[in-house]
Amino acid sequence: NAGVTQTPKFQVLKTGQSMTLQCAQDMNHEYMSWYRQDPGMGLRLIHYSVGAGITDQGEVPNGYNVSRSTTEDFPLRLLSAAPSQTSVYFCASSPYRGTEAFFGQGTRLTVV
Amino acid sequence: AQRVTQPEKLLSVFKGAPVELKCNYSYSGSPELFWYVQYSRQRLQLLLRHISRESIKGFTADLNKGETSFHLKKPFAQEEDSAMYYCALSTSGTYKYIFGTGTRLKVLA
Numbered sequence: 001n002a003g004v005t006q007t008p009k010f011q012v013l014k015t016g017q018s019m020t021l022q023c024a025q026d027m028n029h030e031y032m033s034w035y036r037q038d039p040g041m042g043l044r045l046i047h048y049s050v051g052a053g054i055t056d057q058g059e060v061p062n063g064y065n066v067s068r069s070t071t072e073d074f075p076l077r078l079l080s081a082a083p084s085q086t087s088v089y090f091c092a093s094s095p096y097r098g099t100e101a102f103f104g105q106g107t108r109l110t111v112v
Numbered sequence: 113a114q115r116v117t118q119p120e121k122l123l124s125v126f127k128g129a130p131v132e133l134k135c136n137y138s139y140s141g142s143p144e145l146f147w148y149v150q151y152s153r154q155r156l157q158l159l160l161r162h163i164s165r166e167s168i169k170g171f172t173a174d175l176n177k178g179e180t181s182f183h184l185k186k187p188f189a190q191e192e193d194s195a196m197y198y199c200a201l202s203t204s205g206t207y208k209y210i211f212g213t214g215t216r217l218k219v220l221a
Contacts, residue, residue: 003157007132027160030207031207031210033207033209035211040121040213041213042118042198042212042213042214043156043198043211043214044211045208045209045210048207048208050207058208081219090155090156092156092209094207097202097206097207098144098202100158100161101146101148101158101200101209103155103156103157104155106155108124
């Protein structure tokens with residue numbers, strides 16, 4: 001199993017550009033989520049999904065969209081990138097409530 | 113509101129010294145608590161969870177419901193323990209995880 005795979009690993013965007021961060025898992029996990037990691041702020045939940053077709057907002061959802069058309073994929077879309085979205089983004093999945101979360105290797109995004 | 117507090121941003125200890133990384137949580141129900149570790153340029157990975165009550169890489173953590181704490185301890189620190197450590201809370205009935213702000217552990221030679 002590959003686990004949780006994120007692409008790309010690095011990305012530089014100009015302010016106002018849009019892009020999609022990809023996340024895929026091959027463990028048939030129902031729950032997937034996106035976090036951003038910022039110095040001194042830990043991991044903050046952006047959006048999450050409890051199954052295909054079901055998504056909800058986390059702590060910091062503004063400026064991001066998600067969809068979950070399949071169990072495997074959970075892409076994160078930046079609609080109009082801003083410098084405040086410069087961060088490291090992690091995707092995670094888990095099989096059941098309250099169990100271990102498996103993380104991707106992260107995407108380091110810089111918005112200039 | 114649910115919250116996880118890690119009061120120390122940075123903890124430096126010498127090799128062979130005991131280590132304690134503090135974690136306090138705020139949650140009125142029955143929590144699931146975890147410690148995740150992130151080594152340099154690697155993904156976050158589970159270190160241990162309170163329900164399993166096991167020791168991983170010499171680390172242990174005990175849930176103290178009275179003090180709402182889940183401190184991570186190791187009697188003798190090793191240089192390879194240097195990493196970022198996150199305490200996380202999962203609340204009953206949800207899939208969400210709430211992370212603390214993390215503590216960077218530096219083990220000095």
